[in-house]
Amino acid sequence: MTVGIRDVARAAGVSTATVSRALGKGPVSDALREQVEAAVRATGYRPNLSARRLRSQSAQTIGLIVADIRNPFFTAVSRAVEDAAYQAGMRLILCNTGEDAEREALYLRLMQEERVTGVVFAPTRRTAERLRPEDFPFPLVLIDRTGPPGGHDSVVLDNVAAGAALVDHLVEQGHSRIAGLFGSTSSTAEERRDGYLAAMHRHGLEPQMRHVLPDAEPAQGEVARWLAEPGRPEALVVSNGLILMGAVRAARAA
Structure with a gap:
């Protein structure tokens, strides 16, 4: 049998309007609210969320x-x-x-x-x-x-600074052929690409940059092709976690 608000009101000894106010965080005393909540637990009543949302x-x-x-x-x-x-x-x-x-x-x-x-x-x-x-x-x-x-x-992060910081770190590690692989659909990827380009120019390095759909599979294919080319990159900056997953898979398979 479906338990309704009238059943709760009867169990609590109050009106249905009082039950509605108590359950809807309306103006009732703490004692009365506890009384109604106890009746809800006793009857197993579950409020109609759709109706409450409409009201x-x-x-x-x-x-x-x-x-x-x-x-x-x-x-x-x-x-x-x-x-x-x-x-x-x-x-x-x-x-x-x-x-x-x-x-x-x-x-x-x-x-x-x-x-x-x-x-x-x-x-x-x-x-x-x-x-x-x-x-x-x-x-x-x-x-x-x-x-x-x-x-x-x-x-948001400062994505331009983040992209530049990745290049700076790789340069400090002795790398110079640093490629960038960036997603093609978001402002985040654009900003990280801009940071990559700015840092590469600041260090006097030639950018190697490509764009892919921001997912592991297209990234894996693009990196696999890249690594098979002459003068392949020795380090890679990417714009998100899924592209990173694909890049790592391609690097391990190379």
Whole structure:
């Protein structure tokens, strides 16, 4: 038998309106809230989250849209966001886009339909360039990617400095034929490429640079071809974890 809010009200000895206020964090005393929560446990009542969402216009849910959960960086991000949502008593919707702008648009529409409280998003360059705050009924925070100035808040590294630091380290180790392999879809890869180029020019070295789809398989194929060519690179800078996986596989097989 389905347990409803009237059953909870009867068990608690209060009205259904009081039960709704107590469960919805409305204005009731602590003692009354505890009384209602005890009745919920006793009856096994489970609130109708869909109905509550329609009434409140908020799902108490965070949306997380990442490029690829297989990327170790986004694996760590997903765990951190989920932990934070759990601590706040919220749910999480996780979506993988595969760096596909059409899937990004689909998932952003889904977030609006689900009436999420907010979204953490790692967009492709194509999508990031056209994001406007007024297009969304929820706050949107970009992670690992940037959008137009003055648009959305973002949490990013100094990717230009990071790319340059990798080159500096390799030069200190005595390397000079330093190649760069960068993803072709994100602002992060662009910025790390810019740092690589700036450092190579600063050291008076000739850049060797290629672009691939940001995944292990295309990276592995590109590096395998590169290593089979005359004058192959002796060190490699890459722009993300999946490209690194493919590069390592190719190097081990060479």
